Each structure stands twice: as structure tokens, then as C-alpha cells.
Amino acid sequence: SEMYHAQIHLYKHVYNFVSAMALKSVMELGIADIIHNNGKPITLSELASSLKLHPSKISVLHRFLRLLTHNGFFAKTKVQEEEAYVLTPPSKLLITTKPTCLAPIVKGALHSSSLDMWHSSKKWFTEDKGLTLYETATNESFWAFLNGNHDSLIMFQEAMAADSHMFKLALKECKHVFENLESLVDVGGGIGGVTKLINEAFPHMKCIVFDQPQVVANCSGNENLSFVGGDMFKSIPSADAVLLKWVLHDWNDELSLKILKNCKEAISHKGKKGKVIIIDIAIDEESDDPELTELKLDYDLVMLTMFNGKERGKKEWENLIYEAGFSNYKITPICGFKSLIEVYP
Numbered sequence: 001s002e003m004y005h006a007q008i009h010l011y012k013h014v015y016n017f018v019s020a021m022a023l024k025s026v027m028e029l030g031i032a033d034i035i036h037n038n039g040k041p042i043t044l045s046e047l048a049s050s051l052k053l054h055p056s057k058i059s060v061l062h063r064f065l066r067l068l069t070h071n072g073f074f075a076k077t078k079v080q081e082e083e084a085y086v087l088t089p090p091s092k093l094l095i096t097t098k099p100t101c102l103a104p105i106v107k108g109a110l111h112s113s114s115l116d117m118w119h120s121s122k123k124w125f126t127e128d129k130g131l132t133l134y135e136t137a138t139n140e141s142f143w144a145f146l147n148g149n150h151d152s153l154i155m156f157q158e159a160m161a162a163d164s165h166m167f168k169l170a171l172k173e174c175k176h177v178f179e180n181l182e183s184l185v186d187v188g189g190g191i192g193g194v195t196k197l198i199n200e201a202f203p204h205m206k207c208i209v210f211d212q213p214q215v216v217a218n219c220s221g222n223e224n225l226s227f228v229g230g231d232m233f234k235s236i237p238s239a240d241a242v243l244l245k246w247v248l249h250d251w252n253d254e255l256s257l258k259i260l261k262n263c264k265e266a267i268s269h270k271g272k273k274g275k276v277i278i279i280d281i282a283i284d285e286e287s288d289d290p291e292l293t294e295l296k297l298d299y300d301l302v303m304l305t306m307f308n309g310k311e312r313g314k315k316e317w318e319n320l321i322y323e324a325g326f327s328n329y330k331i332t333p334i335c336g337f338k339s340l341i342e343v344y345p
């Protein structure tokens with residue numbers, strides 16, 4: 001009946017965290033590496049012994065694998081009549097020796113420092129101080145937390161760098177965007193994860209990684225890759241193109257406008273030939289399948305709660321781009337759930 005379906009819907013969402021935390025456990029145990037290095041399907045007992053599990057934990061492992069197999073992270077097969085597990089495309093993204101490894105994102109996004117704040121949401125809703133949920137819960141911004149906790153900063157930067165390897169695959173599809181650029185500044189480029197990939201693909205392009213001084217402090221480049229410290233809300237080094245990957249979703253419209261106006265300044269020496277390259281989520285409920293839209297809306301709340309940022313729909317991107325004084329733009333989907341938006345003065 002409708003009541004039963006409503007109950008299932010409600011309970012499923014209450015316990016959504018279980019599959020996320022089971023995935024975190026599998027990541028922490030390095031199970032994807034064990035199965036990958038095994039070179040063939042692995043039985044439960046083989047997996048348990050390589051994990052050096054106490055016999056009492058073998059059934060626990062089986063139950064975790066059962067849920068994750070149900071959710072498409074493993075598949076079952078038979079080895080000499082015995083059940084065995086193989087990796088699937090999603091769990092292959094947890095193999096730590098591959099450049100496409102997203103384990104650092106799983107680790108960072110599901111770290112207690114990213115989750116604990118949710119227990120303060122009622123307080124956050126009832127206050128009018130304009131703080132993020134993160135600040136309401138911890139009395140400091142997430143960026144201040146990262147700058148004050150070396151291990152968390154490394155974890156965050158590894159998460160950002162992990163995602164940028166995905167960008168390497170996308171770069172093959174969107175090479176034309178970066179062709180015939182003589183220089184590019186990667187704003188909010190962190191430790192240069194993405195910029196290094198672009199520099200490898202386009203060795204003659206002068207690439208600048210632009211981020212806060214303390215972020216770029218002990219980074220070193222090469223003759224065509226340099227690190228510059230500064231404040232993107234004040235001014236951005238000039239170049240043929242400015243890259244904003246996973247930056248504007250951290251900031252509300254007012255601050256995003258400020259960044260985009262400084263980007264326009266930075267490319268103005270090139271006249272019409274300059275461009276701003278935005279890589280971020282573009283919500284598109286009409287054409288995206290519901291699963292993809294749910295991921296984008298999840299990310300919207302992650303950005304809202306951590307940074308008072310937001311993910312934007314196609315219309316919102318258009319309004320922001322025109323408001324910043326640009327005349328034209330083009331959106332191309334890349335990397336599965338992100339889009340590449342070329343913006344022209």
C-alpha cells in the first residue's frame with residue numbers, strides 16, 4: 001500500500017549513511033587493492049586471511065561485502081564451485097595504485113570533520129548569523145580548520161588532487177579548449193594537481209598555479225609551471241585563459257561575481273581572444289537522470305553547509321556570467337557529473 005511504500009522510502013533515507021560508511025570501511029581496509037593484486041576472483045576466506053581478520057570477523061566481512069555487492073561495488077563469481085568476489089568499475093576507483101583512485105575523496109568527504117557538523121543543523125537553522133553550518137558547529141571556517149590541521153590539509157589536497165586525475169581523462173575529450181593558449185592561470189589551483197596535467201599535455205603553455213600564499217608556499221614548478229601566491233578577491237595574474245576548477249561552487253553569487261570580474265581583468269590584455277574556463281557542476285534537472293541530479297543536489301548541500309557555497313543550474317550560470325560582464329559562454333559536460341563552461345569577454 002501507499003503507507004508501506006512511504007515507510008520503505010523513509011527508512012531507506014534514514015539508513016543511507018550505512019552504505020556510505022560500509023564503503024568507507026572497504027576503502028580503509030584496502031580491499032580493492034587486495035582483490036586487484038590477487039589478479040583473479042578472491043574467496044571470502046582468502047580475503048579474510050590477507051586482511052589478517054580474527055575468525056569471528058569473517059562473517060562480518062561477508063555481510064559488508066553482501067551490502068556493497070548489492071549496491072554494485074563488487075560482483076560474485078565461482079572459483080572451483082566456491083563463491084568469489086571481483087571488482088566492478090566503481091570499486092576499481094578505490095585501487096590506490098591507479099591514477100584514477102578516488103579513495104582520498106571517500107576518506108575526506110566521510111571524515112568525522114566533514115560529518116560532525118550535521119548534528120548542529122537545528123542550531124544553524126535557528127540562528128541568523130550568516131555562518132556556515134561548519135562554523136556554527138566548530139566556531140571556525142573549514143579553511144581555517146585546514147590551515148590549522150596539517151593532516152587534514154594534506155587529506156583535503158589529496159582529495160582535490162585525486163579528482164584532478166579524473167580531469168586527465170576529460171582533458172583528452174576537451175583538448176580543443178586549451179589548444180593555442182600561450183598562458184593559463186589556474187585560480188584556486190592548490191598544489192597544482194590540474195595545472196601539472198595541463199602543463200604535461202601542453203608543454204609550451206606558460207602555466208601559473210594561483211592560490212593563497214600559505215597554500216603555494218613550498219610548491220616548486222618548472223620553466224613553464226610556476227606558483228604564485230595572492231588573493232583572487234583582489235587581483236589575478238594576467239594570462240590568455242583563467243581556469244576555475246571546483247572554485248565558484250565554494251562561493252555565493254556576490255563573491256563569485258568578484259572572482260569572475262577579476263578573471264575578466266586578468267584576460268583583458270587578450271581582448272576577444274581571452275577566455276575563462278569554469279569546471280564545476282551544472283544542475284540540469286530536465287535532461288539529467290534522477291541519480292545524477294541527486295548527486296548534484298547532494299553536492300549543493302555539501303557546499304552550502306561547508307562554505308555557504310552553491311551548485312548552480314544552467315540558468316544561474318548564465319545570469320552570473322552575464323552579470324560579471326561577459327558576452328558569451330558554452331557549456332560542455334565532462335567527468336561524468338561536472339561541466340566545462342567556456343566564458344568569453
Ligand SMILES: OCc1ccc2c(c1)OC[C@]1(O)c3cc4c(cc3O[C@H]21)OCO4
Binds near residue numbers: 109156160302306
Ligand atoms: O570546492 C572544493 C571542494 C571540493 C570537494 C569537496 C569539498 C570542497 O569539501 C567537501 C568535501 O566533501 C570534502 C571535505 C574534505 C575533504 C575532501 C572533500 O571533498 C568534498 O578532505 C577533508 O575534508
